[in-house]
Each structure stands twice: as structure tokens, then as C-alpha cells.
Amino acid sequence: MTLLDVENLWVQFPTRQGLFDAVRGVSFSLGKERLGIVGESGSGKSMTGRAILRLIRPPGIVKADHIDLEGQDLLKKSEKEMRSVRGQRISMVMQDPKFSLNPVMTVGDQLVEAYRLAHGSARKGATQAALEALDSVSIRNPERVMRAYPHEMSGGMGQRIMIAMMLIPNPQILIADEPTSALDVSVQRQVLSIMDRLVVDRGMGLIFISHDLNLVADFCDRVLIMYAGRVVEVCDADKLHQATHPYTRGLLNSLPRLDVPKERLEVLQRDPAWAEAPSVSGRVR
Amino acid sequence: MTGTKTGTMTGTSMLSVKDLDVWFGHGDDRVDAVQGASFDVAKGESFGLVGESGSGKSTILRAITGLAKDWSGTIAVDGEPVGHKRAKSFYRKVQMVFQDPYASLHPRHSVDAVLGETLHLHGFKDIDARVVKLLDDVGLGNRFRFRYPHQLSGGQRQRVAIARALAGEPEILLLDEPTSALDVSVQAEILNLLTDLRAEHGLTYVMVSHDLAVVGHICARLAVMKDARVVEIMDVDALRKRRATHPYTQDLLRNSIGA
Amino acid sequence: MTATPDTPSGAPTLRQWLLTETPTSRRHARFASAYKGWLSFRSNTMAMIGLLILVALVLIALAAPLLAPHDPYVQNLSSRLLPLGSEGYTLGTDSLGRDILSRLIYGSRITLYIVGLVALIAPIAGLLVGTVSGYAGGIVDTVLMRITDIFLAFPRLVLALAFVAALGAGIENAVLAISLTAWPPYARIARAETLTIRNSDFISAVRLQGAGPFRIIVKHIWPLCISSLIVRVTLDMAGIILAAAGLGFLGLGAQPPSPEWGAMISEGRRFILDYWWVATMPGLAIFTVSLAFNLLGDGLRDVLDPKDAGS
Numbered sequence: 038m039t040l041l042d043v044e045n046l047w048v049q050f051p052t053r054q055g056l057f058d059a060v061r062g063v064s065f066s067l068g069k070e071r072l073g074i075v076g077e078s079g080s081g082k083s084m085t086g087r088a089i090l091r092l093i094r095p096p097g098i099v100k101a102d103h104i105d106l107e108g109q110d111l112l113k114k115s116e117k118e119m120r121s122v123r124g125q126r127i128s129m130v131m132q133d134p135k136f137s138l139n140p141v142m143t144v145g146d147q148l149v150e151a152y153r154l155a156h157g158s159a160r161k162g163a164t165q166a167a168l169e170a171l172d173s174v175s176i177r178n179p180e181r182v183m184r185a186y187p188h189e190m191s192g193g194m195g196q197r198i199m200i201a202m203m204l205i206p207n208p209q210i211l212i213a214d215e216p217t218s219a220l221d222v223s224v225q226r227q228v229l230s231i232m233d234r235l236v237v238d239r240g241m242g243l244i245f246i247s248h249d250l251n252l253v254a255d256f257c258d259r260v261l262i263m264y265a266g267r268v269v270e271v272c273d274a275d276k277l278h279q280a281t282h283p284y285t286r287g288l289l290n291s292l293p294r295l296d297v298p299k300e301r302l303e304v305l306q307r308d309p310a311w312a313e314a315p316s317v318s319g320r321v322r
Numbered sequence: 323m324t325g326t327k328t329g330t331m332t333g334t335s336m337l338s339v340k341d342l343d344v345w346f347g348h349g350d351d352r353v354d355a356v357q358g359a360s361f362d363v364a365k366g367e368s369f370g371l372v373g374e375s376g377s378g379k380s381t382i383l384r385a386i387t388g389l390a391k392d393w394s395g396t397i398a399v400d401g402e403p404v405g406h407k408r409a410k411s412f413y414r415k416v417q418m419v420f421q422d423p424y425a426s427l428h429p430r431h432s433v434d435a436v437l438g439e440t441l442h443l444h445g446f447k448d449i450d451a452r453v454v455k456l457l458d459d460v461g462l463g464n465r466f467r468f469r470y471p472h473q474l475s476g477g478q479r480q481r482v483a484i485a486r487a488l489a490g491e492p493e494i495l496l497l498d499e500p501t502s503a504l505d506v507s508v509q510a511e512i513l514n515l516l517t518d519l520r521a522e523h524g525l526t527y528v529m530v531s532h533d534l535a536v537v538g539h540i541c542a543r544l545a546v547m548k549d550a551r552v553v554e555i556m557d558v559d560a561l562r563k564r565r566a567t568h569p570y571t572q573d574l575l576r577n578s579i580g581a
Numbered sequence: 582m583t584a585t586p587d588t589p590s591g592a593p594t595l596r597q598w599l600l601t602e603t604p605t606s607r608r609h610a611r612f613a614s615a616y617k618g619w620l621s622f623r624s625n626t627m628a629m630i631g632l633l634i635l636v637a638l639v640l641i642a643l644a645a646p647l648l649a650p651h652d653p654y655v656q657n658l659s660s661r662l663l664p665l666g667s668e669g670y671t672l673g674t675d676s677l678g679r680d681i682l683s684r685l686i687y688g689s690r691i692t693l694y695i696v697g698l699v700a701l702i703a704p705i706a707g708l709l710v711g712t713v714s715g716y717a718g719g720i721v722d723t724v725l726m727r728i729t730d731i732f733l734a735f736p737r738l739v740l741a742l743a744f745v746a747a748l749g750a751g752i753e754n755a756v757l758a759i760s761l762t763a764w765p766p767y768a769r770i771a772r773a774e775t776l777t778i779r780n781s782d783f784i785s786a787v788r789l790q791g792a793g794p795f796r797i798i799v800k801h802i803w804p805l806c807i808s809s810l811i812v813r814v815t816l817d818m819a820g821i822i823l824a825a826a827g828l829g830f831l832g833l834g835a836q837p838p839s840p841e842w843g844a845m846i847s848e849g850r851r852f853i854l855d856y857w858w859v860a861t862m863p864g865l866a867i868f869t870v871s872l873a874f875n876l877l878g879d880g881l882r883d884v885l886d887p888k889d890a891g892s
Contacts, residue, residue: 192375295561295562410791429783439792466603469603473602486790
């Protein structure tokens with residue numbers, strides 16, 4: 038079943054030298070699966086995520102044939118209708134929890150507020166739900182965390198709180214933009230497995246945006262590889278290491294590996310044709 | 323490069339750190355960032371410091387360079403212990419490359435100004451020729467000489483930062499996560515550059531990283547840090563063969579290679 | 582560069598030369614970055630209006646003898662308090678029959694003189710105190726900042742009044758008094774900027790090259806503080822003009838018969854109900870120039886502020 042269907046998505050920014058295309062003609066669909074979008078900085082992967090939620094600020098322009106969320110075109114919705122889509126039906130987790138949580142409110146107050154916004158219930162029920170939400174992201178001492186302020190939390194803890202908060206309204210789709218890049222390796226895996234469990238249990242669709250090929254290969258079902266605003270390759274995540282596009286191969290080969298020592302690393306030779314070729318469609322019918 | 327990757331310590335020690343404590347703040351606010359760290363780095367060797375954020379690995383570099391002021395223990399460069407106040411000659415021997423290339427270049431100084439000033443501070447006279455040579459050494463070329471940092475990509479900035487560190491012809495280069503802010507394809511370029519520079523200039527490296535694979539690629543030996551302490555010092559070869567003894571090192575290894 | 586279809590090959594146009602991403606010399610790089618700053622400033626219409634007004638003010642001050650229809654000091658008691666649009670006296674005359682337009686034109690010189698001197702003295706003093714205080718820290722910081730606080734604790738005009746009263750009335754003393762009261766905010770700003778810059782990697786890097794505090798403050802910290810100070814100066818200019826006018830109005834600044842705008846308002850005040858233009862015209866002049874500085878300051882903030890320049 039298709040939750041989200043994006044066709045021919047463009048994101049453009051006017052500059053002194055004319056229009057700059059940050060995303061060029063990206064198409065993909067998302068079912069109840071984990072879809073990875075990988076690419077280097079400037080490849081347009083984050084822009085794609087933000088464009089779906091129409092979070093590109095003017096003068097940036099978002100164009101697409103359609104961005105269908107269960108058959109409804111998000112591009113045709115008014116800004117007010119979009120507000121109920123954001124958070125309620127599609128949630129987003131950003132890279133650094135420090136900038137996403139309100140520094141002057143306790144974690145508990147923020148969770149309760151999020152719950153009441155989503156479900157409009159009484160305070161008491163909301164508190165209970167917030168505790169459960171913290172519990173679901175494996176926070177051991179939820180009562181104490183509820184009373185704490187964001188700055189008292191470690192990075193991994195903060196990111197788990199963010200995930201808990203984003204999942205409160207029971208969205209159909211979670212967009213995670215580099216959710217673990219600011220975290221240490223050991224914490225990274227914990228946070229990912231928590232996110233994974235929640236997404237699978239609730240039958241949600243996940244768009245996982247990352248620069249880390251290995252992480253995406255381990256963690257997703259399907260992967261889009263982006264370069265210069267285009268999707269250059271689509272493949273199953275477990276077959277990522279057999280990817281064929283020279284760009285993907287180049288990225289994989291340029292990673293140092295502890296188990297395969299080399300004198301020199303392979304350097305990616307960029308071919309201008311990669312940026313010119315049309316975008317590969319990531320849509321499944 | 324293979325010649326120096328012996329793992330065991332040979333020759334004289336270029337950098338020696340003994341019982342190093344580093345702390346921030348006083349009294350109740352005191353935070354002990356490094357406790358009792360000891361290691362030796364031989365001339366021409368490259369040595370890694372691995373650990374998670376807050377483990378104190380970068381703080382060791384800052385103490386060696388004198389940027390962290392409160393420390394006790396012994397730091398010796400080329401057999402000579404350094405005091406709390408560094409002489410100018412110290413900076414001809416030891417230089418550092420910082421983690422974030424976006425923060426380590428002055429936003430209003432062109433590449434030319436950055437390198438020219440550094441050369442001037444080290445007392446060189448033939449500054450023009452040397453700037454050109456430095457840019458060549460780090461693979462940038464004269465084209466980039468008069469650009470400002472905002473006209474450079476992350477990788478190019480890091481090359482400028484490396485050129486600046488090399489300007490005084492140091493013997494020890496301290497690398498504080500030099501590639502963690504860069505894309506993997508750029509990381510490969512910078513790591514190759516570092517490999518080449520070490521071979522050309524006979525440099526001694528101390529590299530801090532959270533990425534075991536990156537340290538494994540550059541270094542022959544490494545120290546693993548956790549909670550301000552060095553928990554294990556071992557050869558990278560031994561690490562590859564999974565001969566790590568400390569559970570934390572084994573943990574890191576699992577996360578890095580997988581299973 | 583992409584969008585350069587007009588000249589396919591051959592020598593680049595001046596515009597292309599200035600917009601290049603690969604400057605070929607130190608001078609070229611400096612011109613190019615100045616030109617880009619100018620382009621982004623030019624796109625701000627309000628700031629351009631401010632700049633044009635100020636350029637006009639400077640030209641008027643320079644060409645005062647040519648522009649002024651009358652001598653600003655010559656009294657003509659037979660034609661005193663003429664209304665606007667009188668024959669030969671476009672803006673009328675004051676209580677001594679002097680041409681108001683001519684006095685305004687000559688007064689622009691005094692205004693520019695005051696503004697220029699204060700703009701030189703106050704920010705530079707503030708920059709010195711603030712950066713030294715911020716970079717040195719410890720006891721130096723405490724002492725310098727307490728002194729700053731003492732100056733900040735008094736209302737500006739009251740302090741200026743006290744100074745002028747002590748030093749004696751006159752335009753130089755007014756400038757001195759205003760400068761003395763204007764520097765503390767600059768010191769505060771410079772210190773705050775220095776505190777954030779001090780711990781950045783690029784300062785650490787230059788310290789590792791063996792640079793001393795003097796070089797770091799002058800060559801590395803000042804260039805980053807100056808832009809926010811320039812912005813602040815232009816925004817403060819209005820206040821400075823008004824303070825100078827206020828001192829003039831109270832008879833402590835420029836002395837009669839000098840055509841200082843504040844002093845002119847003060848004179849005109851006596852007949853403001855019957856002959857409103859005598860006080861209003863210099864008031865409008867002060868208003869226009871203050872507004873121009875404010876607009877310019879807003880525009881400069883967009884161009885110069887390094888925090889936004891990255892985007």
C-alpha cells in the first residue's frame with residue numbers, strides 16, 4: 038500500500054546567477070517501509086524531506102506533479118491544512134535535539150502539550166500518555182526525565198525524547214533527517230533500534246535521510262542515492278554493497294575499512310554526466 | 323609508510339605524555355577531563371586517540387598545545403619537557419589541525435592572508451614563494467590563493483588549515499578529528515593527503531577520532547579512552563585481529579566492523 | 582561563472598572581473614568582495630535612500646557657499662520672520678531676518694563635523710576598551726567593565742550637560758561631552774563579540790602560530806567587531822545629532838550666531854505659535870538626516886553582519 042507518492046519534485050532557489058535547482062525531478066513512493074535517502078552534503082536529500090512537508094521558506098520554490106499523501110495532493114492544501122498534516126500525519130526528527138526542544142520548558146510539559154495538541158485530552162490522561170511515550174523509547178526513569186529540562190539530557194537521551202514526542206500523534210509517516218549523526222556510535226545503534234521497533238510495530242512509513250551508507254544499508258528496506266539534486270540509483274538496502282552506479286560505488290570504495298587495510302583510499306572521480314542524467318524513479322506500483 | 327607501521331616503539335620518543343591530568347574550573351565546578359593519561363609516540367610514528375565525545379581525547383591535544391591551561395604531569399617533545407608557558411620555538415615543532423574547517427579559518431581573511439601571516443609569525447622572509455609552495459603541497463594550487471573561506475568547500479578549507487599547520491615546518495602534527503565534518507568522498511581525499519604529507523615531510527601524527535576505521539587507516543598504534551582515562555593502548559594490527567582485551571574496546575570494534 | 586552570456590570570449594568585462602570566484606591578486610580579491618557587498622547593499626532600497634540623503638548632505642556641506650542664496654550671518658531686520666516662499670527667501674527668515682535656507686545649508690557643515698568627530702572618537706574608544714577587556718578577562722575585565730558601568734549609569738544628556746558645564750560651552754566641548762557619554766555601549770558590544778570570538782578555533786589556531794595578544798586583538802578580533810560597531814554607529818547617529826541639537830538648544834553647544842540646527846530650533850521656539858516655520862525647518866532637517874542614518878544602518882547590518890553573511 039502506498040502512503041506517499043511523490044512525482045517529479047523540484048526545489049529551486051533564485052540566486053544572482055539565475056535559478057539554482059537544489060532538487061531536480063525526484064520521484065519516489067513510500068509504503069509501510071523504511072526508505073533511506075543517502076547522499077553527500079548538497080545532494081538535496083534534506084531539501085527533499087523538507088519539501089514534502091512544504092517547509093522550504095520563500096524565496097525557495099517547491100514544484101511537483103504531485104505529492105500525494107494517501108491520495109490527497111499536499112501541494113493543493115492550504116497553509117492551514119498543511120499545519121494539521123505536519124506533526125499529525127507526517128512527523129519529522131531533526132539532527133540535533135538541542136535545537137528541536139524548547140530550552141525553557143521541562144521535557145514533561147513539552148510531551149504533555151504535544152499530546153494534548155494531538156488528542157485534545159485532559160491533563161491527567163496526557164501525563165500518563167507522556168510517561169508511556171518515554172517508556173516506549175526505553176527511557177528507564179521516565180518520572181525523573183519528565184521533570185528535567187532539555188539541557189540536562191545527553192544527546193542520545195534528547196534524541197529519544199524527540200522520537201517519543203514525534204510519535205505521540207501517531208503519524209503515518211516519520212521523516213528522520215540525520216537523526217543520529219550528532220550521537221556517539223554506541224548510542225547511535227540504540228536510538229536506531231528504538232526507532233526501528235516503533236516504526237515497524239505501528240506500521241508507519243519511514244524516510245531516513247543520512248550520509249552514512251553503512252547505516253542505511255543496515256537499517257532500511259530500500260535506498261535512494263542522491264547526487265546533485267537527482268536520484269542516481271535506487272536499490273534494495275541489503276544489496277547496497279552491490280550497487281552499480283559509479284557514484285555509489287565510488288562512495289562505498291572511499292570509506293576506510295578496519296578489516297581491509299589499504300595504503301591509499303580510492304578517490305571518487307566525479308563525472309559531470311551524473312548530474313545531467315535524468316532522475317531515476319523510486320516509485321513502486 | 324609501511325616501514326613506520328611497526329607498532330612497537332622504536333627509536334627516540336618524539337612526544338611523551340606521562341600521568342597527564344587536565345581539568346576545567348575550580349573547586350566544586352572542577353571537571354576532570356583527563357586523568358592519568360600516559361603514552362609515547364615515536365619519531366615518524368602515527369598514533370591514534372579513540373573514544374566517544376567527552377572522553378577527553380581532544381582535551382589531551384589541547385593540553386599538549388597549551389590551549390588547555392590547567393594540567394599536571396609531564397609532556398615532553400623530543401625529550402624536552404614543556405612548561406606551562408610555551409616558547410615560540412615550541413610552535414615550530416608542534417602544530418594542530420582542528421575538527422571543524424568552518425570554524426578554524428578567520429571569516430574575513432583570505433587564504434593568502436592566513437598563510438602569509440602564519441609564515442610571517444614563524445619568521446620566514448620568502449613569504450610569496452612559500453605560500454605558493456604550501457598551496458601546491460596540499461593540492462590546492464595558486465587559483466585558491468586569494469579566495470575567502472566562504473568561497474571554499476569544506477574539503478578545501480581543511481586543506482588550507484593543513485597548509486597553515488605545515489607552514490612552520492613542524493615535526494609533530496596533532497589532528498583533531500580532521501575529517502569528521504566532511505563527506506566521505508572528501509574524507510578519502512584528505513586522508514590520502516595526510517598519508518602523502520607524512521611520507522614527504524617525515525611527520526609524526528597524533529590523530530584524535532571517534533571513527534575506528536579512520537584511525538585504523540592512518541595510525542599504527544592507538545589509545546582507547548573512556549571517561550577521561552586511557553583504558554587500552556594497542557597496535558592497530560592487533561585490533562584488526564580482535565585481540566582487544568578491554569570490554570569497551572571490543573564494544574567499539576563491534577560497532578565499527580559489525581558483529 | 583554561469584550567467585554571462587553577453588561576452589562569449591575575450592577580455593572579461595569589468596563586472597565579470599569583479600564577480601569572479603578566482604581572484605588573481607590581493608587587490609583583485611579586495612575589489613571583488615567590496616563589489617559583492619555593494620551589490621547586496623544596492624538591492625536594499627531603503628538603505629539606498631538613506632545613503633543618497635547622506636551623500637546629498639555631504640555635497641551640500643561641501644558646496645555651501647555656492648548653494649546658499651544669502652550669507653547665513655547677515656541680519657536684515659527689515660525683513661524678519663518672513664513666511665515660507667517669500668521672494669528670495671524660500672524657507673523664510675528668522676527673528677533677525679537671516680535666511681533660514683542658507684542657515685540650514687551652512688548648518689549641515691556643523692552637523693557633519695559633530696557627527697564625524699563623535700563617530701571617530703566614541704566607537705574607537707569603545708572598541709579599544711571592549712576588546713582588551715574581553716580578551717584579557719580577569720581583573721582587567723572587571724576594572725574596565727565597572728568603569729563602563731559607571732558611565733552607563735547616567736542618562737546621556739545629563740552627563741553631557743555636566744561635562745559641558747565643567748568644560749565650558751562650545752561646539753568642540755559638546756563633541757567631547759557626547760563622545761564621552763557615547764562610548765560605553767560600544768565597549769559593551771565589542772566585549773560581547775570578543776568573548777564569543779576569543780574561544781573560536783581560528784583564534785586558537787593563530788595562537789598556536791605563536792601570535793601575541795596584541796596581534797590577535799588588532800588583526801583578528803577587530804575586523805570582526807568593526808562591522809557590528811559600524812552598524813551600531815549609524816543607528817546611534819540619530820541620537821548623537823539629537824544630543825548635539827539638544828545641547829545647542831540648551832545653549833551649551835554651538836553658540837549664536839552659528840547656524841547649528843539645534844540652536845536654530847531653540848531660537849525659533851519663542852515664536853513657534855505665530856511663526857512655526859522658524860523652528861520647524863531645522864527640525865525637519867534633523868529628522869531627515871537622522872532617518873537617513875537609521876536606514877543606512879539597517880542596510881549595512883544586512884551587508885556587514887558576519888553572522889548572516891554565510892547564507
